[in-house]
Amino acid sequence: MAKNRVKEIRESQLMSKAELARKAGVSPLTIDRIEKGAACRVATKRKIILALGLDLSSKNEVFPE
Template identity: 65%
Template sequence: MASVNNVRKIRESKMMSKAELARKASVTVQTIDRIEKGNDCRLDTKRKIILALGYKLGERSKVFGEETSADDRASSQVKTKSKSKVKVRRQAGKGKRQA
């Protein structure tokens, strides 16, 4: 699924080649090329590219837009499930302490 991002525009404004960005982000030039064409990538790859471009992770929307990718949704679902498990464990632990 193609998504709009600003990777190419930002990279070019910083006078970086695809090879330089790929090296800084520890990914392949082909990965950079695919992302600049709008293909999706893993969340970890986005994180690497954001940092390699000199942005903070909180500024990811400046690089990748406001999209909600499948990776982002999956990540938030995992966090939600983890939080609910913690609540269940805490509640279960309270019952044991009182006994």
């Protein structure tokens, strides 16, 4: 499983998993799984990137290939 930086970025913004989930419109369980490295759909990645207040051009910083 590819390592992503969702947890690192979320924590740097002092944001809880629940808050990120609410902003992204996904379940806290989804955030938990993604932070543990589970794969997710492109649409979900997009929601998370925007919920973190980042630009979609930051995709590779959050979800490195």
